[in-house]
Amino acid sequence: MQTAIKRIIFFAAIIAFWEIGSRLEFWHPLIFPSLSSVFSALVEGFQDKTLIYDLIASFKRLAVGLTISLIIGTLIGILLGKSKTADETLGAVILALQSVPSIVWLPLAIMWFGLNEKAVIFVTILGGTFVMALNMRTGIKNVSPLYIKAAQTMGATGIDLFTRVIFPASIPYVVTGSRLAWAFAWRALMAGELLSTGPGLGYTLRYASDFGRMDIVIGVMIIIGAIGMIVDQFIFQRIEKSVIKKWGLES
Amino acid sequence: MFIEINDVNKQYNDKENRPVDVLKDINLSVEKGQFVSILGPSGCGKSTLLSIVAGLTKTTSGHIQIDGKTITKPGKDRGMVFQQAALFPWLTVMENVTFPLKKEMKKKDAEETALKYLQKVQLGKYISHYPHELSGGMQQRVAIARALAMNPETLLMDEPFGALDEQTRSRLHGQLETIWTETKKTILFVTHSISESIKLSDRIVVMGTKPGIILQDITVDIPRPREEHKKEMLEIEEHIMKYLKKEIDKVVSEELQYANSH
Ligand SMILES: Nc1ncnc2c1ncn2[C@@H]1O[C@H](COP(=O)(O)OP(=O)(O)OP(=O)(O)O)[C@@H](O)[C@H]1O
Ligand SMILES: [Mg+2]
Numbered sequence: 001m002q003t004a005i006k007r008i009i010f011f012a013a014i015i016a017f018w019e020i021g022s023r024l025e026f027w028h029p030l031i032f033p034s035l036s037s038v039f040s041a042l043v044e045g046f047q048d049k050t051l052i053y054d055l056i057a058s059f060k061r062l063a064v065g066l067t068i069s070l071i072i073g074t075l076i077g078i079l080l081g082k083s084k085t086a087d088e089t090l091g092a093v094i095l096a097l098q099s100v101p102s103i104v105w106l107p108l109a110i111m112w113f114g115l116n117e118k119a120v121i122f123v124t125i126l127g128g129t130f131v132m133a134l135n136m137r138t139g140i141k142n143v144s145p146l147y148i149k150a151a152q153t154m155g156a157t158g159i160d161l162f163t164r165v166i167f168p169a170s171i172p173y174v175v176t177g178s179r180l181a182w183a184f185a186w187r188a189l190m191a192g193e194l195l196s197t198g199p200g201l202g203y204t205l206r207y208a209s210d211f212g213r214m215d216i217v218i219g220v221m222i223i224i225g226a227i228g229m230i231v232d233q234f235i236f237q238r239i240e241k242s243v244i245k246k247w248g249l250e251s
Numbered sequence: 252m253f254i255e256i257n258d259v260n261k262q263y264n265d266k267e268n269r270p271v272d273v274l275k276d277i278n279l280s281v282e283k284g285q286f287v288s289i290l291g292p293s294g295c296g297k298s299t300l301l302s303i304v305a306g307l308t309k310t311t312s313g314h315i316q317i318d319g320k321t322i323t324k325p326g327k328d329r330g331m332v333f334q335q336a337a338l339f340p341w342l343t344v345m346e347n348v349t350f351p352l353k354k355e356m357k358k359k360d361a362e363e364t365a366l367k368y369l370q371k372v373q374l375g376k377y378i379s380h381y382p383h384e385l386s387g388g389m390q391q392r393v394a395i396a397r398a399l400a401m402n403p404e405t406l407l408m409d410e411p412f413g414a415l416d417e418q419t420r421s422r423l424h425g426q427l428e429t430i431w432t433e434t435k436k437t438i439l440f441v442t443h444s445i446s447e448s449i450k451l452s453d454r455i456v457v458m459g460t461k462p463g464i465i466l467q468d469i470t471v472d473i474p475r476p477r478e479e480h481k482k483e484m485l486e487i488e489e490h491i492m493k494y495l496k497k498e499i500d501k502v503v504s505e506e507l508q509y510a511n512s513h
Contacts, residue, residue, distance in 0.1 A: 149307050150337040152325040154351035154401060164350070168341045247340045248383045 033215040038222070041215035050204065051223070057199040058189060061117065065124030066185045070178055073129045077136020077177070081170075091137070098130035102184070103191040110196075120192035120200075127188025128181030135180065139173025140166060172243050179236035186228055253283035253437055254304070254405065259313035261299055261463075272462035273299050277313070279456060279465065283404075286431055286438045288448035288455045290491070292499050296463030297441040298334075301409050304439060305331050317405060327351060330398030332408045336390035338382040344369065344393050345378040351401040368396040371430055388419040392426070399430065406438045412447070424450055428475070445491050449484050450477055457494060460501065467494055 015035060021027065022034030029037070045051035076094065080087045102123050109119035143166050151165040193202025201220055208216035244250060261274040273296045281287050289297050302308040304315055306325040315322045317329070338347045348365035349358075356364065369375050372392035382390055391411055398406060412420040428451060431438060442448050448455045449471055457467040469491065473483045 146333060146335060146337045147339060149302075149305075150331070150333065150339075151350075152307060153305055153327075153329065153331040153407075154397075155325070155327045155354070156350075165339065168339070171341065246381055246383060 030212065030214065033218060037215040038218045041213070042219040042222075045204075045216065045219065050199075051201075051220075053199050054201045054204045054220075055223075058193065058201045061121050061124060061193075061200065062185060062189050065121045065189065066128055066182060068121075069125045069128030069181055069185060070132055072125070073132025073177065073181060074136050074174070076129070076133035078140060078167075080133065080137040081140025087137070094130050094133055097126075098134060101191075102126040102188040103195070106192060106195055115196060117197075120189065120196050123192040124185045124189045128185035131184055132177040132181040135173045135177025136170070139170030139177070142173070143169040169247075172240075172247050172249055175236070175240050175243050179232065179240060182231060182236065183228065186224075186231075190224055252280035253285075253318060254279070254281040254439075255316040256280070256300075256304070257313055257315070259300070259303065259315065260311045261296065261303065261308070262311045274303075275462035275464050277463070277465060279468075281437060281439070281454075283437055284435045285454060286440065286452045288440045288442055288452035289458060290442055290445060290448045290455050290495075291458030291463070292460050292495065293443060295458045295460035297443075297458060298409050300458075300463070301331075301407050301439060301441050304405075305329055305407050307331075327401050328403050329405045329407055330401060330403035332391070332394050332398050332406070332411045334410045334413050336382070336387070336394040338390055338393055338397070340382050343379050343381055344374065344385070347382070347393060348397045348400050350397065365396070365400050368400045369393070371399070371433075372396045372426060388415050388423065391415065392423065395427070395430075399434070399436075404437060406436045408438065409441045410443070411440075413442070420447075427451065432475075445488050445495070446484075449473075449487050449491075455487075455491070457491060461505065467491075 019035045022029065022032070022036075033041075042051070076090070080091045080094070105126050106119060106123050109122040113119045113122060147165055147169050148161065151161055156164060189200075190202040190205075193200040194206050197203060198207065201224055205217055205220040208214075208220070256277055256279040259274055259277040260272070262270040263273050265271050277300065289300065291297050299308060303310055304317075304322065306322050306329070338344075339350065342350065345362060345365055348369060349361040352361035352364060366375060366378065369378060372395055374389060374392055374396065377385065377389065377393075382393070385393065391414075395411065412423055415423070424447070430436075438452075440448070440452060452471055455467075455469045455471060456465055457469065458464065459466040469487065471487060473480045473487075477484060
């Protein structure tokens with residue numbers, strides 16, 4: 001409760017400063033529009049449904065991109081976790097690629113797929129894949145040898161051992177990997193849309209910027225941030241917490 | 252003999268990659284249905300020996316036969332209970348106990364079998380709990396039920412009650428004794444508690460350390476329930492104490508040496 005009160009006071013102060021500052025013209029509205037104009041831009045966007053179409057378009061791309069990146073990431077992670085040779089070769093490459101912001105792939109993606117949805121989805125996939133792969137790999141490597149030994153004395157070997165023990169034992173890392181993959185994919189998607197074609201939140205943001213509509217720009221930024229935070233806090237952190245508890249990883 | 256351990260040696264490499272003897276010339280025969288404790292100071296190789304019998308660790312030389320068959324890998328004929336319960340946290344108590352039964356039984360039969368053994372350890376009411384919702388003693392009982400449920404000929408137990416408090420431990424001793432009398436499994440029970448080994452076993456194999464060797468093989472000929480024969484138990488305890496003291500002194504002086512040289 002304490003934190004909630006602190007937060008409310010903090011946000012109220014920011015909002016008050018923003019609105020009062022704008023009204024007293026501490027800064028020009030073209031440089032930073034007032035809260036009320038941002039708010040009405042948002043209302044207008046939702047009323048004429050443009051923002052709703054943008055949201056749907058963005059989420060469609062994200063759903064496709066994130067799903068593919070989770071599947072590929074999991075498979076690569078399993079390969080790295082199980083094969084020492086793959087880990088020593090491909091693993092090093094994945095580690096390097098993970099530190100490259102996926103948006104830098106866009107020029108190549110545009111060459112390969114054209115300036116279209118495919119290029120944006122490709123960048124989104126790259127955004128999530130590597131972090132998922134690295135977490136999956138760590139998960140598999142960190143499975144307690146005790147679980148494996150216990151399973152072996154109960155007759156589990158090979159694929160059976162993997163699907164019934166090693167993979168489920170690494171679920172906490174799968175959840176963390178998915179959470180980070182979502183965050184990276186979301187950022188990659190917004191960057192991709194910003195530089196590509198619409199509809200989509202990122203596209204609308206650039207379109208508004210071209211017309212000097214900073215109220216819409218800030219409105220869309222708020223939406224992007226709010227979605228990122230809500231999905232992280234209310235979906236992934238909750239799953240992560242319950243998994244950590246169930247898997248006995250609480251300290 | 253049911254279990255035959257023949258000239259087993261085990262070496263591990265130390266940090267400088269020099270081989271160190273962990274088990275040296277271990278020979279041991281165990282009759283079917285016998286309850287044998289393996290007793291010895293920390294680090295003498297008890298877990299290693301048990302793990303070799305389980306088929307989880309390879310010998311450097313020598314071999315082990317059970318019922319005439321040489322052990323090369325783990326098998327369901329040997330159930331193992333570890334010091335930590337080693338339950339799978341993502342499975343319920345019931346799912347943990349049916350884990351080894353999935354392949355050979357229908358779901359319903361597996362669950363019936365599991366329930367039978369869970370009731371033997373007084374956990375029939377906890378089948379849908381997850382391991383993290385159970386106390387340490389309860390978890391260990393589930394692990395025992397799980398090992399029993401696959402109906403192994405041999406039960407290997409590595410300090411199964413080591414992490415529990417005295418009262419829980421004493422209650423579980425009673426339960427284990429009952430289970431053993433009912434099922435007549437052959438049990439190899441690793442412990443470093445002298446009183447625990449005297450209370451439970453037909454025979455105590457005392458091990459010494461550096462390298463791990465068998466020092467003594469003591470038959471415990473006290474009728475059960477043993478609580479009624481405190482005097483005889485005490486005599487054996489003193490006898491073993493005297494023997495182990497030398498070994499423990501050895502460990503302590505080595506540790507002192509190590510501490511002084513670093
Ligand atoms: N994988 C390993 N690699 C190297 N040395 C090992 C390994 N496993 C065990 N050892 C060594 O072998 C010796 C015996 O270990 P073991 O775990 O069998 O002892 P223990 O009798 O079970 O001891 P405790 O009562 O403390 O459990 C120890 O000195 C240990 O350091
Ligand atoms: Mg041990």
